[in-house]
Amino acid sequence: MRLSQMLFVTLREDPAEAEIPSHKLLLRAGYMRRIASGVYAYLPLLWRVLNKISAIVREEMDATGAQECLLPQLQPSDLWKESGRWDTYTKAEGIMFSLIDRRDQEMGLGPTHEEVITAIARDMIRSYRQLPLNLYQIQTKFRDEIRSRFGLMRGREFIMKDAYSFHADEDSLKATYQDMYTAYTNILQRCGLKFRAVDADSGAIGGSGSTEFMVLADAGEDEVLYTEDGKYAANVEKAISLPADAVPSTFTKFEKLDTPNTPTIESLSQLLKCSPTQIVKNVLYQVVYDTGRTVLVLVNIRGDQDVNDTKLQNELSKLAGNYGASAVIALDVPDEDMQGKWAAKPLPLGYIAPDLADDYIQSGLKDVEPKFLRMVDQTAVDLQNFVTGSNESGYHTVGGNWDQDYPKPSLVVDVREAQAGDRATHDPTQTLKTARGIEIGHIFQLGQKYSQAMGATYTAESGEEVPLWMGCYGVGVSRLAQSAVEQSHDKNGIIWPVAISPYHAIVVVPNVSDEAQMTAAEQLYTDLNAAGVETLLDDRNERAGVKFKDSELVGIPFRIVTGRSLKSGKVEVVQRATGESQEIEIADVVPTLQQWVADAL
Amino acid sequence: MRLSQMLFVTLREDPAEAEIPSHKLLLRAGYMRRIASGVYAYLPLLWRVLNKISAIVREEMDATGAQECLLPQLQPSDLWKESGRWDTYTKAEGIMFSLIDRRDQEMGLGPTHEEVITAIARDMIRSYRQLPLNLYQIQTKFRDEIRSRFGLMRGREFIMKDAYSFHADEDSLKATYQDMYTAYTNILQRCGLKFRAVDADSGAIGGSGSTEFMVLADAGEDEVLYTEDGKYAANVEKAISLPADAVPSTFTKFEKLDTPNTPTIESLSQLLKCSPTQIVKNVLYQVVYDTGRTVLVLVNIRGDQDVNDTKLQNELSKLAGNYGASAVIALDVPDEDMQGKWAAKPLPLGYIAPDLADDYIQSGLKDVEPKFLRMVDQTAVDLQNFVTGSNESGYHTVGGNWDQDYPKPSLVVDVREAQAGDRATHDPTQTLKTARGIEIGHIFQLGQKYSQAMGATYTAESGEEVPLWMGCYGVGVSRLAQSAVEQSHDKNGIIWPVAISPYHAIVVVPNVSDEAQMTAAEQLYTDLNAAGVETLLDDRNERAGVKFKDSELVGIPFRIVTGRSLKSGKVEVVQRATGESQEIEIADVVPTLQQWVADAL
Structure with missing residues (x-):
């Protein structure tokens, strides 16, 4: 192509709308133009990049025996109601665009296709002899993001490759999951990217296990924790580690001490000359379930540790029992608005005790069960003679013990956030390192979640009707393009890997x-x-x-x-x-x- | 691919949802499945067909120097308000799906992309040195059809190739239009289809000239009129012809005759032993403009002729002056509901006179101007001593003359429908033949309609700012796939042309x-x-x-x-x-x- 005949327009200045280097460069170099928030026109140069990525994806998928198809973007709400995700996606999380057509039917714009493909499988897969099957598509997807940003990194309209596999049993699912792991590794290698495959949280997709493929870049929205022996890597949302050992407490007598101006762990441990590992920290969360119900959750955790919101969300979803579809919003401190509605008097923030006293709760709510949930993190449950809040501003207690001084919550959970520097569980001589990553691929073992909900069964060799085993596998094609730029550029512009250069x-x-x-x-x-x-x-x-x-x-x-x-x-x-x-x-x-x-x- | 490993499911019975052979066959042979009304999943076999068609389209487009891109499907309403088409597309015709996003912004799902591409051109094209340019994309489009039917023929979600060209002047536009004509001819030939390029109406897209490419098939929704010398072919919506000569009337005296039970032209001409060409037929239409205003239109036309709705619609749009954006609904006879609301007493259907008398109009409406419009077709304006209705059931008048017995409408129009058997205008020895066609391609000379409305100008060599000249060019990729089946099948199944067979x-x-x-x-x-x-x-x-x-x-x-x-x-x-x-x-x-x-x- 001759530049004199191309739509080739470069900009000298960084556009105001862009924050990170890749976003600025793609705009300045004429690869794309913004049409609405999170919605971009892909101009001819970018289209060639996207095609090259798609071609690599297609080759690697085809090599595994997967079959390409194209599913509708318009999806009837009925299918999503069958799986139980309509309300979660359109209301609670609100990430699915929805509309009413001229026949007054509700439709959603597909952010993902588990429901549609399961409906097709239900219709077309009858016998074990048709299994396994893996169907994929490369398609524009839609997500009405609360904060669309960074150009193609978090757009509201973007290109994905999504694949869905169907199996007679879990072993077959695991075999295809492994094939996809290999295919994804090949795809990212062929695209010329530095990346890491990490253990991941399955989020609203659900299922029993998942791996994310992270392209490493400083502007990545995700934190990855890994060990240098190459044996462990996980998204911080999912990462596990051994916390530091707690320093044994020297407070052998339970008593209440005057501890003015110590609402933080740091100020408290300084005043008492104790280790943060001797403190039980009590964090209050406001949780909104997708049913609209609000519940308060008090988490007891060791003073040197933090609660990971995703892990907490997963624990709460498990309690809700709605196969992980529950959405929660966690607040570190209750907002003022809530204090008025919920609390009878100002909460002793910074001084909350492991059992928030009943007299803080608004009387009208006392009979609503559960008015609040308590859970204790594994790091706090083992502590003895601990320091903690007293429910009274300016005072803490020391030398406390579970069941003796404070009732131990029946819910013992692991919601602590693993941190760089923690020891690895597989080998305590390894410590966790941290890196920023851009999630480019995510593969899931869905199990029978969708097939059970939607009645997609096959006839086994025994004659029995069995729900299909399923996996799903996504690659963000447009996001991959921009992540390559984020990973590879200098002050003068983009440095494309040859394989995906326009x-x-x-x-x-x-x-x-x-x-x-x-x-x-x-x-x-x-x-x-x-x-x-x-x-x-x-x-x-x-x-x-x-x-x-x-x-x-x-x-x-x-x-x-x-x-x-x-x-x-x-x-x-x-x-x-x-x-x-x-x-x-x-x-x-x-x-x-x-x-x-x-x-x- | 081995069939044992493919998603390969055929059906013995015709699915109830399908009416025409191609629709039945694509379902039976496992090419697709219906997900919602007018919304289909394209299964692996069909996806291969669609890819082959797309590859041919791409090659032919690239050969003309056109550049591929991908524009957003989500389109902000603001752009459509700039062109003046938002209300037409979302309300009056209602064919654009629209939604409200989480920021309360109105968005439409793209049925076409004139607005988006014109916004990009406005941003990026500055100088005559960047022209001409032709940008195209192959993409899923959306239309909320009133009657989605026939599978991929009239779906609500379908694949299109659409191209948009930009020019410094009309000559350059015409040259690219001609290139596109050739490219489309090549595409259809290479796909192995029998087709015809025909003069067409430009509809809601607008512009000065357009050609449709019709794949010939009995189930085609469109009628094509053509001459066997190969010099003329047009969609019936656009076709012109010479009507048969009128037989001179022998009713030299104006009088009212008792003509019971003659509400049709046939019964009337039998009773009076006259030719239908001696009768002025008066047809009443209810017209709804996209502003919501309802107007009644009375069309006078020669008895042997019919009004073509599209031609009438175009005449009314011209009157509305809103560069063709007006939408009208025409009714052959007023519906009962309207009679109550509009007419003061039952209308003398079958006996309406060229000037519907004032006393039929509901008194409350008498001051609304215009309460109704009158127009006379060219075929009726030349008649003398004609037979026509009397505004009284059971009576007609004979020997009538314009301006003497009936006021001649000031609006003289050509709204008659050309018919098979008519003489051709280019050579009266040729008569028009008829064929059914499926519209697969449509190319338009848009002129400056969108660039003027949206302020997309370029700096000419003279330094002057000039609105861009534009063309647009569409091919229905998924519709083409089904039209091939409609054109080529037998009782046992599909007979794919080799070029697009899966x-x-x-x-x-x-x-x-x-x-x-x-x-x-x-x-x-x-x-x-x-x-x-x-x-x-x-x-x-x-x-x-x-x-x-x-x-x-x-x-x-x-x-x-x-x-x-x-x-x-x-x-x-x-x-x-x-x-x-x-x-x-x-x-x-x-x-x-x-x-x-x-x-x-």
Whole structure:
């Protein structure tokens, strides 16, 4: 393609709408334009990148025997009501766009396709002889994000590859899950990305196990904890670790002490000259279930530890029993509005005891059960002679013990957040390291969650009707494109991995009025494209400096300049990633570039 | 692909939901499943067909220099308000799905992309040096059809290729329009379809000229009129012709006659022994503008002619002045509900005079202007001494003349429907023939309609700011797939054109327990695929008869059977289109099939 004939517009300034480097660069280099919040037009250069990623995804999926299809984006609410997710997705979490059609039917815009594919499986899969099956699609998906941001990272309209597998039993599911793990590893390697596969929380999708594929980048929204022996990596939402050992408490007598101005663990441990590991911290959460019901939850946890919201949410969902579909909102401190409605008097924030006293609860709520739930984290349940709040501002108790001084909650949970520096559970000599990641892929063992809810069964060899075993597997195609930019750029622009660059090479003519330059460039442009090296020709009537800057901004891996060295039968070839420049005989350009491209793929 | 590992399910019975052959066959052969009204899942076989069509479309578009991109499906209402189409599309015609997002913003689901692309052009195109440009995408579109039906023919979610070109002047637009005409011709030829390019009405898209590409099939929703000299073809909505000459009237005296039981032209002309060409027929329409205003329209037309709704709609839109955005609903006879609301007394249906008398109009409406519009078709304006209604049931007048007996409407229009048998305007010795067609492509010269409304200008060489000239060009990709089936099938199933068949060949093993049969089949399956002949292997443990039936239903062009003739080193090869069967040496199968496929592409 000739730049003079392309929709090729670059910007000198960073657009105000963009916060992170990849978002700025994709806008400045003319890859995309914003049409609405979280909604982008993918311009021709970006479309080529997305196609290359899709082609790699397709090849790796096809190699596993998966079959491509295309499912509807418009989804009838009935199917989502069968699975029990309609309210969660449209109301509680509100991430599914929904509409009413001209027949007054409710429809959702697919953020994911478990319901649709399960309905198809229910219709078409009758016998164990049809199993296993793995169906996938590459498609635009929709999520009405509360905070759409960072361009393609968290858009409201984005491209996904999603696959759904069906199995006669769990072993078959696990085998396909492993195939998908391998396929995803291949996809990310072939795209030229640095990444990590990590244990993950399954969230609203549900199921028994899941792995996320994280592209490593500082702007990643997720925190990954891993060990350097390569044996453990997990999203912080899911990560486990051994907490530091608690320092034995020296407070052997239970008593209430005057501890003014110590609402934080730090100030309290300083005043009492004790270790935070000797303190039981009591954190109050306001939880909104997707049924609309609000419950207060008091979590007791060791003073040096924090509650992980996702783990807490999962514990609460388990209690709700609605196969994980429950949504909760957790607040570190009760908001003022709630205090008025719920609490009878101002709460002793910073001084709450492990059992929040009954007289804090608004009388009208006393008969609502449960008015609040208590749970104790594993780190706090083992403590003895601990320091904790007294339910009275300015006072703490020391030397406390469960069941003696405070009733021990019957709910003992693991909701602590693992931290960098913690010891690993698989090998306590390893400590957890931290990294930022962008979630690009997520694979799930769904089990029979959807097939059971929607009655998708098959006839086993024994003649028995059995709910299908299912897995699902997603890759964010458009997000992957931007994550590559986030991982690979410099101050001058994008540095595309060759495999997903919109073009491999660009021939730059410094001066288009120079006939020799143009002739050489045209010939190279034609020959390179004929040889399979996808090449742009910058034949615009612009200054050489502008063209060089643009080629760096756009990030094409190899730049060929038909400049001064033409006199000696050579052209300059510059590698974008290293900045390395060399002069090459014109006759050698095609084979050299062919080799470079082949080496990089 | 092995059928034993595919999602391959055929049905013996026609599904109740399907009316036309192609719809039945695509469901029966397992190409798709209905998820909601007008919303289908495209299963792996259909997805291959759609990909092949898309690949042909892409090649032909790329060959013209058009650039592929992908625009959002979610479109902010603001853009559609700028063009003036929001109300038309969401309310009056109601074909755009719309929703409110979590920020209370109105969004539409794109049925077409003039607004979005014009917004991008406004942002990115600054100079004549960037022109011309042609951008296209292949994408799922949405239309909330009143009557979605016939499967992929009129779905609510469907795949389109849409292209939008931008130009400095009308000549450049016309050149690209011509390129698109050629590209569309190539696309349909390469897909192996019988089709006709016809003059068309531009409808709600607007603009100055348009051509439709019609795939010919009996179940087509559109009527095409054409001449056998190949010089004229048009959609009946747009077609022009010379009406038959009127027979001079012999009623020289204006008088009212008792004509009981003659509410139709046929009964009236029989009673009066006159030609229908001597009668002025008066047809009443109820018209709803997209502003919600209802107007009554009385059209006077010659008795042997019919009013074409689209032509009438265009005339009314012109009057509304809202650059064609007006939508009208025409009723041949006023409905009962309207009679009560509008008419003061029962209308003399079948006996209405050219000027419907004032006393029929509900008194409360008398001051609403215009309470009704009158227009006379060109065929009626030239009549003299005509027969017509009297506004009194059971009576007609004869010998009437305009301005003498009836006021001639100031609005003289051409709203008559051209008919098969009419003389052609370009050559009156040619008569129009009729055919049914399925609209697969439509190309438009939009002119400056959208660029003017949305302020998308460029700086001309003179320095002047000029609104961009635009064209737009659509192909229904999913509709094309079904139209191929509609055009090419027999009682046993689909007969795919080779170019868009999901696979070229299928190797059928009559008896999978026969080792020789399986070995030969496996070898052919491997060799054919390696040679680029896309081949299925029917290795299911089913009776041979079931497999043969399935292969015919699914419509794969070439079937290879590793049956009895194996003993003599041969296999049976059957051509789906002709049913022709021959025995071929095993060694010759690959080169023969390669040749057949190459010949057919």
